[in-house]
Amino acid sequence: MKSQLETSSNTFFGFRSKLQKIDLKTSAIDEVKVRLNRTNKLFGSFGETLVIFHEPGTALGQFIVNFQNELLNYFTKAVQNLESKQFVSEKEESAQPTFFAPITNPHTTIAALRVIDSYDENSWNNCLVQSYLYTKLMQYPPKNEEIEIIERCKLLILDNRNLDNVLNELPPALLRKILRIEDEDTDVLHFIKSQSHSSLINTTAEQSIVNQILNNPSIELEMESISLNANGSLGIKWKLNEQILDLRESLIQIGAIAKHGSQVLTTTIGYFPNCSEDYRNEIKQVLQNIILKVESGYDCTPKFLLNLYELQLVQFSRNDLHPNYIKKTLFLEQQHISNIIQQQEFPGNDFPKKALL
Template identity: 75%
Template sequence: MKSLLETGSNTFFVLNSQLQKIALKTTAIDENKVSINRTNKLFGSFGETLVIFHEAGSALGQFIINFQNELLNHFPKAIQNLEAQQFISENNERIGPTSFAPITNLHTTIAALRVIDSYDENSWNNCLMQSYLYAKLTQYQPEMEEIEIIELSKIMLLDNMDLDKVLNTLAPTLSRKILGIEDEATDILHFVKIQCHTSLLSDTVEQSLVAQIQKKPIVELELESISLNTNGSLGIRWKLNEQIMDLRGALSQIGGIAKHGAQVLTTTIGYFPYCSEHCRDEIKQVLQEIISKVESAENCPPKFLLNLTDLQLVQFSRNDLHQNFIKKTLFLDQQHISNMIQQQEFPGKRLSH
């Protein structure tokens, strides 16, 4: 049964559980990381992720919106101005470090296959190629004498080494074997440029994921903490869930580069796009007040049920705040998602003049 917690004009939706405290975690704010995160929200974060979107009327969707509204009772609202390529106030004025930008596209990332933060067309394409080659290196079963060079190549990719240097480290014969290139006339770099736009999901991985979802589609998430991160983002951190870990285990054989921690499951509430360390205590105090309201409910911490049949594959144009850049596919639609991903124009072009 759902119980209701009245918080002024807002209502928190909470599922029955044992009375317990919710942790508040904050880390020192790094203004360089805040700046990168702000740019990311203006220009786009691209990737291939498995996501559940939360409708405003769902229990979790309502909880997030209520939390956002509580924050906006204390802090000014930050709004994107794509033309000016910055965040501004609702009155088109400059904003301060405590201004809050709520997520409007509510979602939880169940697994990230590839997540790419890049703000020009060249680096975007390079990131795609790097992640594709990294996946192929991870999937490859090396001979004993090949292990060292394979591991070195993966390290070079993780260090953002130039793709040409990585391919030059690998013998052409080995590169062709890893990539499945049979025709010796095929240019390896050109092959990677074309193939990096294909899905990392193989039929085998797909079938494994579909079977797991159909076996047990309902997942219960229990709120562990509210976290203000070093880059100014604010999110819900969930307790580790065996079903989610099993799904990620199946995905581990893909081997794609992804920034989401393997042992962490979070849902973003919003961002403080100009956050600074000197205002962290002020934000922390407000967050603690909101958490206290949640904790005063009859049952705490909140639990929410997710249906994995609502899982969607979001390809290459995911952006937390840009609805126009989102390309979604229902994961279980026709039981098959390993189709060629259409190469899309780099969205940053649309924002530059």
């Protein structure tokens, strides 16, 4: 049975269980990361992700909306000005460090196959190549003597995304084996660039995911903490149970480059687009007040059920600024394997001409 807690005009939902506390974790604010996160939100992150969206009518969706509303009782709402490409208040005031931007399409990313924060065509294509190569490294079963070099190349991609360094590190014969190139006349670079636009979900990984969903379509999420991250984003960190770990084991075949580690599952509530370290304690105090409201009339840490039948494959863009570049399909509609990422014409002049990575 669902329990309810009235807080101001809002209602929090959860499932009854043994009394536990909700932890609050805040990282030191890194203004460089805040700026990058702000730019990502303004100009769009391209990618290919497996996502569950949380509509307001669902328990988790309503919880997120209510938490956002509680925050907006304390902080000014930040909105995106599409003309100036800046965050402002609803009264067009310049965004201050404590302005809060609630996420408008709450979702939990089960797997981030690609997350590409880039704003011109060259950077976009380069990121596709890098994520494709990383996937192939993940999917390749190395011999004992190959493990070290494979792991080193994965780190090179994750750390500096320098494709040349990776290609120089790998012996040509091993690279061709990883990419399954049998024809010696095939140009490796041309092959990588052409193949990198394909969906990262191969048939083996696809079937593993489908089987996992059919065998156990519901995942129970138990909140571990509310976390304010170094880039100013605010999210729910979930405890990983055995079912989630089993699902991740199926998904690891995809070789995804995730924004978070494979042992982390989060749902974003919103972000402070102009956050600074000087204001972290003020934000932290407000978050503590809200959590105390939840706990004061609540006999549990909130738990929620996710229905994996609602899992969607989302391609191109992860925000609402470029709706023409968002492609969603339910994963179990048997269309997903044909959802190939095509080389689309890149969005127009509203994008900067240089990469901001």
